[in-house]
Amino acid sequence: MRQNSYLAVTPARDEESFLPGLIESMVAQTRLPEVWILIDDGSTDATPRIMDEAAAKYSWIRVHHTNREGPREPGGEGVVMRFLSAEERNSLDFIFRLDADLSFGPQLAESMMGEFERDSTLGIASAVLYEPCADGWQMAGAPGFHTRGATKMYSRECFRAIGGLTRGLGWDTIDEVRASMLGFTTRSFSHITARHHRPAGAAGGRWRAGLAPGIAAYQAGYSPLFMLARAAYRITDRPYVLQSVLLMAGYLRGYLNHEKRAADKTLIRFIRRHQHRRLLGLQTIWR
Missing domain, CATH: 3.90.550.10 (Spore Coat Polysaccharide Biosynthesis Protein SpsA; Chain A)
Known part of the structure; x- marks a missing residue:
């Protein structure tokens, strides 16, 4: 074999x-x-x-x-x-x-x-x-x-x-x-x-590490509604509130700068459909 x-x-x-x-x-x-x-x-x-x-x-x-x-x-x-x-x-x-x-x-x-x-x-x-x-x-x-x-x-x-x-x-x-x-x-x-040995984002400093998940979410085409829910869910994570603020700041930066996303339109529709289903408690690709 x-x-x-x-x-x-x-x-x-x-x-x-x-x-x-x-x-x-x-x-x-x-x-x-x-x-x-x-x-x-x-x-x-x-x-x-x-x-x-x-x-x-x-x-x-x-x-x-x-x-x-x-x-x-x-x-x-x-x-x-x-x-x-x-x-x-x-x-x-x-x-x-x-x-x-x-x-x-x-x-x-x-x-x-x-x-x-x-x-x-x-x-x-x-x-x-x-x-x-x-x-x-x-x-x-x-x-x-x-x-x-x-x-x-x-x-x-x-x-x-x-x-x-x-x-x-x-x-x-x-x-x-x-x-x-x-x-x-x-x-x-x-x-x-x-x-x-070095957690994700640590090489770029704390502020950059806080912004990075939001930037990545924008690039992947995440739904604004899903991101608001995600920020609200993480508001009690340390450092309190700041974690959620940086997450949304990274995400909104893409809109403000009119950045082209890495994900194509078909993939964005697929991601958002399953994110909205997840918010409603329905079955998704994430179970």
């Missing part, structure tokens, strides 16, 4: 503190990738050297360096798609997108591929993330259907059907909703875990 094969890809900029831990985790995997593409997205620290040293040691690691000035595009998906060849992503069974600030056990990739074997409808899978807190590590809360961008494994068929990854904030919502619209399921698995 032929074993499943996968391609891994990691964009990174100025990740000298965490990248060695990710490399150590990948090297220890019980199922190694056919190729792991490391993309230096204009780093100014030791990240390029760490990548080159890893590639010199392991033949299945391939490094690309880019020159970039100014802020990095959130998520790094534009640069990811630039270096994913059509031949490789169409010949291997899975595409595994990883953040550079992760560490995990040796069976992570094998366990995720096992879930695809158990569920033929599964299109996107991810690990559950644990992030640092005052008491050590805590699970980053997210509904079971949401696949966190830090660890995303796509089946070849799903990746092809959704047209790859979307640039900018909101990409990790757009891909899973588009997958659901096309008949695939998406899921994070509680028994598959990874440590996320």
Whole structure:
């Protein structure tokens, strides 16, 4: 029986503190990738050297360096798609997108591929993330259907059907909703875990992290009514009120600036229909 094969890809900029831990985790995997593409997205620290040293040691690691000035595009998906060849992503069974600030056990990739074997409808899978807190590590809360961008494994068929990854904030919502619209399921698995050493948005500072979910929601085409309900629901989250204010400020910024959304009109209609059904307590793609 032929074993499943996968391609891994990691964009990174100025990740000298965490990248060695990710490399150590990948090297220890019980199922190694056919190729792991490391993309230096204009780093100014030791990240390029760490990548080159890893590639010199392991033949299945391939490094690309880019020159970039100014802020990095959130998520790094534009640069990811630039270096994913059509031949490789169409010949291997899975595409595994990883953040550079992760560490995990040796069976992570094998366990995720096992879930695809158990569920033929599964299109996107991810690990559950644990992030640092005052008491050590805590699970980053997210509904079971949401696949966190830090660890995303796509089946070849799903990746092809959704047209790859979307640039900018909101990409990790757009891909899973588009997958659901096309008949695939998406899921994070509680028994598959990874440590996320820098929580989402932490690199950009607290204010930017607070705005980011709203910006992403605008890009994905979320319903204004759903966003108001979401802001009201989160008003008691710390920091009190401010969390909701920043969420709505990020969302409304797109309207004020007349920004073009990343999601197309068909996807936006699909998202809003299911969000309105959810507000009414009806069945949706999110159960």
